[in-house]
Amino acid sequence: MENQEITNIKLLITIGIFSTLFIAAVVILFVVYYQRKMLLKDASIKLMEQEKQLELFKATVAAEEQQKEKIARNLHDEINPLLNVLKYNLAKYRIRARKNTFDPESLITDEETLIKVMEGIRTTCLDLIPSFLLQNGLIPSLEEYINNVQKIGELNAEFESDTAPEKVEQFSTQEQLNIYRICLEILNNIFKHSRCTFFKMIVKTSESDLTINCIHNGKGVTNEEIENYTNASLGLGLKSLKARTLLLKASINYSKNINTSSVELIIPFKQ
């Protein structure tokens, strides 16, 4: 074989070796690069999730603070003045009793004041934990609420349920309270923003979950819209709603149509 031919073959083999080696190096570098890229992506997703959770936690804490503020305001602005009046009256009666000019009939007004104080305290307590819910359970409480809405007469409200109470008893009192508050928040949003004239709540259960469907003829929203409102909103209602939904591992589906829109809350039973 000629020298030139040998040199050509050697060159060809050397190029071949370096080409395959280059491909191997590219594969290895790609593995390192891709793995790092995926890790960074995972880390950023986790960070975003943590931020979201933190925001929800903050919203829950803020909602609780707001509730406490409301209770404090009730006690300070409504109960306290009434108690002051009673205290003033008692001092007045003590002086009159000493002078033997005390008229027991004057206690009637104070009795009324005392009833007002008791009413005020009861309302505040109801804000903390609805006693009707504790006594009668979730479904009758929701029915009672819808009946009250109907009695006001501004809109036509209906309630329908095929759910046995023992099914709902699978949820703890705290969970039932959370479901109740979610429903109240959903209803509050519907009444406030949808301008509906008809409303119907349907409660159903299956083997795996409890479904509460709120159908109305007002202006509806979609899941995307509600997500945007939740993220953009400065108010606590939607964020607190989301936090409670997460606690229950529940889901809420919003849908809107021309004639009827609905909000469907699905809460899974504990397995």
Add this chain to the structure above:
Amino acid sequence: MNKDIFIQIISWASAIGTSIPLFLGVFRYRYLQNPLKWIVLLFGIGSLTELLSLIYATSINPNNVWIFNSYQILETTIIIIFYSMLTQVKLKKRLLYLFIILFTIVSVYQISNIGSARLNDLSFSIESIIVVLLTILNFHSILKKQVYTNILNAPIFWINSGFLIFYCGNLFLHIFSQYLQAHAINAFFELWVFHSIFNIILYILISIGFWKTKKSQI
């Protein structure tokens, strides 16, 4: 430096270098997971083969190629077993065991055809293709599972990289080696230095792999 001296140094480094990953493998043996123990065995057999071939060449017959041809079958078997232990899929494991049987049959047949004095390049080319495919599949599995926080700390990454570079680099050399041995033996010896260089790269990467081994990590 004279070209011949350079080739001699590289050849010796390649022959002696096999003891480095072996030493590290033995040193870290108790931390090694079962698949990595097979790689230690591979380098143990590799070192013994180098020693045996040297003794054979100096005292019995300078042509010691049959030893390397026999070692190659063992080498392929161990590498395939190593990769079969990394997969959890039974079908893949069975397929890999089938490869071992087929490869052994082809290699024995080829050796009986070409005789004991020539390198079994066909088998080496087949081995290269199999191992390159296995390394790529293993990299794919690593990327899919995403179990490592830093892949550079994973022993399997370094071992895989070592095999990929070694077999990719040597593939072209072995495809043409039979032709070169027949027509230009000097050119063959000159180009064979690449084989020794890839051997050294393999030893370095495998050694890093063993060095990176910690408790319960592959």
